[in-house]
Amino acid sequence: MTLSDIADSREKYGIKNLGEGMSTQGEELQRLRRSSPFNEDKDIVGFEEITKSLVAELLKEDRNRCVVSIVGMGGAGKTTLAKKVYNHADVRARFNCRAWVCVSSSYDHKEMLRSIIKQLDQISKEPLEVLEQMEEQDLEQRLYQDLQDKCYLVVLDDIWKEEAWDCLARAFPDVNTSSRLLLTSRNRDVAQHADALNKPHELKTLGQEDSWQLFLRKALGHGDNAGCPPDLEEVGIQIARRCGGLPLAITVIGGLLLAKKKLKSEWEKVLNSFNTNLSKSQSGVSAILELSYADLPANLKFCFLYLGLFPEDHVISVRKLIHMWVAEGIMQKRDAVNLEETAAYDDVERLCSRNIVRVAEMTVDERIKSCRVHDLVRELAIRKAKDEIFFQIHDTRDDEISAKSRYLAVHSLPWVKNYFGSSTPPLRSLLFFNIRIYEENISLRFKSFRKLRILDLENVEMYSNLPKEIGEVRLLRYLGLRGKLSIMHRFKIAHPVGLRITSSTRLPHSFGRLRNLQTLDIRTHATVIVPNFIWKLESLRHLYAYDMECDVPLKIEGLRNLQTLSGIRFDDIMHNNMLTLTSLQKLGIWVDDRSEIDKLCMHLSEVGSLTTLHLYSTRGRGRPTLAGLSKLHHVTELKLSGLWLMLPPDFPPNLSRLALKHTHLTDDPMPVLEKLGRLSFLKMKDAYDGRQLIISRHGFHQLKFLELSRLNHLDEIKAEKGALPQLLCMRIRNCGRLRKLPEELKHISTLDTLELVDMPKDSISRLAADTAFSVPNLRIFYS
Known part of the structure; x- marks a missing residue:
């Protein structure tokens, strides 16, 4: 079939x-990142010597800018090795600014430059929209100027062509600061073209012993020095040998075996599949991937x-x-x-x-x-999709759209209006990726898309209205309009969060005919004007918006399938009978100083399905008081975003997850929060402007996960003996002034992981030294 x-x-x-x-x-930066050093593979074997060599070359006393290269075949582990080097303690200590970008075979020069700029200058207050408007030459000049006095390290991962290097190289100055570029490539000629004086580091395949150790970790899910059951060892060794020492092949075949029973007969079936079906035409990683796919x-x-x-x-x-x-x-x-x-x-x-x-x-x-x-x-x-004409990827201007395509991804767009030619394919999914159209529109004959289920226009720039004919796509279930300001017609209005002026977008009335729509994502950076049609979308399950506005109170009553609703305003909620939303689980509401939170909570108290409530505070002169949250017995997750004067006087009684974002509290919130008896997850991002957080004896007795992010004034965290007795993981992200972690962390027997993310190198050295010997997993990352 x-x-x-x-x-x-x-x-x-x-x-x-x-x-x-x-x-x-x-965040927009996450969109720009592709391959990332953030999640480093914990199961790394066989790279010890080459890691030492690479680190030594990066650190050698040479004030000239040097290019260090890793070359090897696909699946050999080049990216994994680069991550290991990038996150090496000595490398972090040496370079005062670092960035990672994946080039790939179909690179976008401007996108790469933007990504590097943002990573190298994360403290910059310059809006990303400014970088979006800059031309290629301006971006190169901006990056070149930024790096004039920096000892920088930039990783160019998976670079295929000499032309790609030539485009990027001129943006990296050679100004006697001992800066380095680390590139990975399958093509040795690219590495030698980048720096003819430095010999590329060739990543060989793993030896027999290293292959076997990696195989055991992936196939059995064990850690270091874990043996293989005797009855599986012989067949396991044969399977590992068939992987040819390629880490990707070993990893994938290990994942296949991990999903199976640990029986010799099961492993023999996998080995026999190699011998009978694949050995004649394929070998190595290609055979492994084919086998893993066939097993799905x-x-x-x-x-x-x-x-x-x-x-x-x-x-x-x-x-x-x-x-x-x-x-x-x-x-x-x-x-x-x-x-x-x-x-x-x-x-x-x-x-x-x-x-x-x-x-x-x-x-x-x-x-x-x-x-x-x-x-x-x-x-x-x-390759498999082409065999069945399953989908088509449009990534050159010369490609023709097949009349048989059912799933189409557009990665580049021709400058012609008649986009689909004389016939329209029977599409089920149509996805666009970062398409920028400055004056032309996409020629989409919506009336012809009778079978279309998914239309994703995320980050597509269109400077004219979304066609009214979209209402003719009656089977549409997913519509993504997230991203750009220019997705629809624009005009100026005063934004509700303050005095600044921003753009607004309007949805056509024909949306009301999309009775099968399940997900509508209108998270643009502008207020979205929504005609009063939402109540007609009887299949709607998820409505995502940052901010919606309607000329009349927005009607949402009767949407029995609605599970997620975000970006709606207080007045619109109060005008609806929320008891009719019998599936509603997650609700995000804009409130201001006129919003009566106590009445809101009473209004929501009987919505038994509601488990997550997100309140966004606007930047008006006054602040809403947060009285009444104790009425919300069903709510287990609460998120508070925006400027608040103080914490609520009470909380939902069954609260287990709490997130505070951009609240800028001036008083230490811990004395209040630590008393929440069921709280297991706490995230604070840009939430507190004080210098100390103090957790008292037996505080947070159920808390398992704690994340502190962008607390820019925080110097110290203190915890009395007996605090945080159930803590499993603590993540500290971008808290640049933090000097000291609690001594009590060393005595929390449950604490398994401490993550330090985007922290200054001097802070990392001090915090790591304080806790490394007592925490089983200390992870240090740069995004």
């Missing part, structure tokens, strides 16, 4: 149409192939991916409580555990936030 058959025959597989996920605002269940094959639509080295939001998979109708309800999005997240975890998909970023409580695929794995997905 083909994957197209799977998509069309959902009833045959018992697949229903139900549920969906969650929402938070992501039918629904996971569809999910895997769908990943091939995303650009090379693209960081993929897991939440977005889940929405798309659910909209495709391929997810199956697992039980009465967990809906399709739970099944979709499980499938993301299954693909990651098989090492087919890589984790790009995780939350502090170890949920997968974003992922990506190795370029060899993506090539497999594209």
Whole structure:
């Protein structure tokens, strides 16, 4: 059966149409990052000597700018090795500014320059929109000037062409500061072209012993020095040898075996698959990837192939991916409580555990936030998709859109209005990636897209109205308009968060005909004017907005499938009978000094499905008082964003997760928060302007995860004996003045992980020295 058959025959597989996920605002810098040093593979073997050599070369006493290169075949571990070197303690201490960018075969020069600028100058207050408007020559000059007095290290990962190096090289000054460029490439000629005086470091395949140790870690899930069950050892050695010493091949085959029972017969089946099906035509990593793909269940094959639509080295939001998979109708309800999005997240975890998909970023409580695929794995997905005419990727101006395409990803756009030619393909998904159209519009004949389920226009720049004909796409389930100010017609209005002037966008009335729409993402950087049609979208499950405005009170009553609603205003909530929203789980509301929070909480108190409440405070003269939250017995997660004078006088009684963002509290919040008896997760970002946080004896007796981010004035954290007795993970991100962690951390037996992210090198050295010997996992990252 083909994957197209799977998509069309959902009833045959018992697949229903139900549920969906969650929402938070992501930062623009995350969009710019592709491959990232943030998640370094913990299972690294065989790189000890070459790591020492690379570090020594980066640190050698030579004031000239030097290029250090790692070359090797695909799957040999070049990126993994580069991450290990990039995060090496001596390297961090040497270079006062660092950046990482993935070049890939289809690079965007301006995007790479923007990404490097933002990473090298993270304290800059310059809006990203300013960089977006700069021309290529201006970006090069800006970067060149920024680096004049810096001892910098920039990693150029996965560079394919000499032309790509030539474009970037002129932006990196050679000014006697001992700066370094570290590049990885499959092409030795590229490395020698970049610096003919330095011999590239060739990454060889792993030796037999290193291959075996990596295989055991991935296939059995064990740590160092863990042996193999005797009955599995002989067949395991044969499988490991078939991987040819390539870390990617070993990792993927290990993930395949990890998902199977630890039986000799199961491992022999895998070995026999090599010997019978693949040995005649393929070898090495290609054979491993083919075998791993063949072993996937039918629904996971569809999910895997769908990943091939995303650009090379693209960081993929897991939440977005889940929405798309659910909209495709391929997810199956697992039980009465967990809906399709739970099944979709499980499938993301299954693909990651098989090492087919890589984790790009995780939350502090170890949920997968974003992922990506190795370029060899993506090539497999594209190859398999072409075999079945499953999807098409449009990435050159000369490509023609096939009349048979059902899933189309547009990575570049021709400057013609008649985009699809004389015929319109029977598309189910149409995805655009960072397409910039300055005066022309995309010629989309919406009336012809009778089968379209997914339309994603994230970050597409269009300077004319979104066509009214979009209402004719009656089967549409996912519509993504997130990103640019220019997504629709613009005009100036006063923004509700203050006196500054910003743009506004308006949705056409025809949206009201999209009765099958499940997810509508209108998180633009402008207020979105929404005609009063939302109540007509009877299938709607997730409505994401930063800020919505309606000429009349926005009606949302009767949306029994709605699970997520963000960016709505206080007055609109109060005008609706919220009891009719029987599936509502997550709600984000704009409030101001006129908002009566006590009445709001009473209004929401009987909405039994509501578990997450996010209140955004505007920048008016006064502040709303947060009385009444104790009425919300069903709420277990509370998020407070914006400027507040003080913490609420009370909290939801069953609160387990709390996030404070941009609150700029002046009084230490810990004496209040530590008494929340059920609190297990606390995140504070730009939340407190004081110099000390003090946690008293037995404070936070249930807290397991603590993240402190951008507390720019924080010097010290103190904790009395007996505080934080259940803490598992503590993440400190971008707290540049922090000098001291609590001594009590050394005595918390449950504490497994301390993460230091984007911290100054002197702070890292001091904090790491204080805690390294007492915390099992000390992780230091730069994003």
